[in-house]
Amino acid sequence: MAFELDCRGKRCPLPIIELSKKIKESELGQEVLLISDDPATAADLTAWARMTGNEFKVISADNFLITKSN
Amino acid sequence: MGIITAGKYEGQHPIHPKARQILLDAFDQGWADPTQISSQGRQAQALLDQARESIAKSLGLKVDEIELWGEPELISPIAIWGAPGFGVSPFIYGATERSEIIGMRGKSKQFFEISVDIDGAIDLELLTQTLQPNSIVAIQSANIETGVIQNIKAIAKAVVAQNAHLHIDATASGARFVKPSYWSTLHFDARSWNGPSGVGVFALKNGARWSNPLPHTRPTRAPNSFSIPLALAAASALEHWIADEAANSTRLKSLIERVRNHVKQTISDVDIAGNAESTLPNIISLSFLNVSSEQLVAELEIEGFSVASGSACVASALEPSHVLKAMGLLTHGNMRINLNHDVQDGEITKLLALLPGIISKLREN
Missing domain, CATH: 3.90.1150.10 (Aspartate Aminotransferase, domain 1)
Structure with missing residues (x-):
């Protein structure tokens, strides 16, 4: 069951900072559904995943499913 | 306070003190329109000719290849707009070009954006595959935000193989730009060599095809509405910048x-x-x-x-x-x-x- 992290209305870099905190506390394999309407989130998730070794899928324009893989 | 860094343009660095002096002196003279015949006008014209020669020489260009522009941000859009067949011919640009260049796609029926890799280098293979003989290519020699330099020599080689049109945006590299053997138009901004803002250089390679897209009744390649004091200061700043760069x-x-x-x-x-x-x-x-x-x-x-x-x-x-x-x-x-x-x-x-x-x-x- 994915944990829902609703960051709507929050500007960059808050969605990524909150996601980083949540992932840090999570167990390997945990899924997080990030909801963010900030235009920087999609681009930053790509960089974040590369830097932290985690994975993500784009579900819709504002919804991203992240899996703790590292 | 020690400020070491600057923003979008190097020209946010202060203008070179010697160029500043030339600027102030020139404004004090209150020069007349150089096209009018008067002793002041003639003096201004002579100084302007010298400045033009000095800028061309410093940038490794022929004096009849350059035009000074009073609105530098318009140089790339107008250079691209005046390329043969622009609007119907395929317009190709790099994904990290400045937004005024990317914006030109709105004026073209066909456009192709060439992606860059994680180091910012243009995908040369994709560019080569995309190029056609009537393509108009706009590529920056370097990026002002990241400093990433493109392999202009290899890009020019790919473009010349198709005999296509090549516009190079040299506003970030300025006098550091090393021109390839093939190019059609170039764009420089005096801010890149600590000159004043409000002066740019448009270069059209001798023999390259280009027509001025701006309304005109006589043959002309530029509006020629630039400020003479700014042009003189830009030439002086460039000479000093080159000396400072060597050191x-x-x-x-x-x-x-x-x-x-x-x-x-x-x-x-x-x-x-x-x-x-x-x-x-x-x-x-x-x-x-x-x-x-x-x-x-x-x-x-x-x-x-x-x-x-x-x-x-x-x-x-x-x-x-x-x-x-x-x-x-x-x-x-x-x-x-x-x-x-x-x-x-x-x-x-x-x-x-x-x-x-x-x-x-x-x-x-």
Whole structure:
């Protein structure tokens, strides 16, 4: 069951900072559904995943499913 | 306060003091229109001819290949617009071009954006596949945000193989630009060599096909509405910049290398744009994960350092930098350092001593 992290209305870099905190506390394999309407989130998730070794899928324009893989 | 860095343009560095003096003297003379016959007009015309020759020589161009423009931001759009067949011919540009160049796609029936790799280099294979004999290609020699230099020689080779049109935006490299053997039009901005803002250079290679898209009744390649004092100051600044560059280029390069190595060694989770071999010797772009650029810029400001940022939370736009995005680099927590010739080594030492502490403090918040 994915944990829902609703960051709507929050500007960059808050969605990524909150996601980083949540992932840090999570167990390997945990899924997080990030909801963010900030235009920087999609681009930053790509960089974040590369830097932290985690994975993500784009579900819709504002919804991203992240899996703790590292 | 020791300000070592600048923003979008190097011209946010102060104008060279000698060029400033020329500017003030020229304004004091209150020069008449050089096209009018008067002794002052003739003097202005003679000085302007000298300035034009000096600029052409400094940039390695022929004097009849250059035109001075009073609105530099319009040079690239108009250079592209005047390329043969623009509007119907395929328009090809790099993903990290400046937005006024990317915006020209709206005026073309066909356009192709060429992606860049994580180091910012144009995908040469994709460019080669996309090129057709009637293509109009617009590529920057270097990027002002990241300092990434394109392999212009290889790009020009691909373009000439199709006998297509090549516009090069040299506003970031300025006098550091090394022109390839093939090109059609070039764009320079006097701010890149610490000249005044409001003067640009448009170059049209002898024999290249181009027609002025602006309304005109007589054959002309430029509006010629630039300011004479600014043009004289731009020529003087360029001469001084070249002399300063000869004395300082190695030092600037090693300072940027120091920043690159120190940041890599002392700070985790950082994206440094481009690699050392293919970036300008005076620019570096750093993006720190989980850091707010707004706070980073403010913290550095308190310490006396003025840095620019491509992050959306600092720039006036909501959208993050299209350049960092195209490279797949982190767009938040970004700062850009753009060194001028007069930077002191001690200023970099101070910045590097402060940066790891500032980043870890901001990450704890």
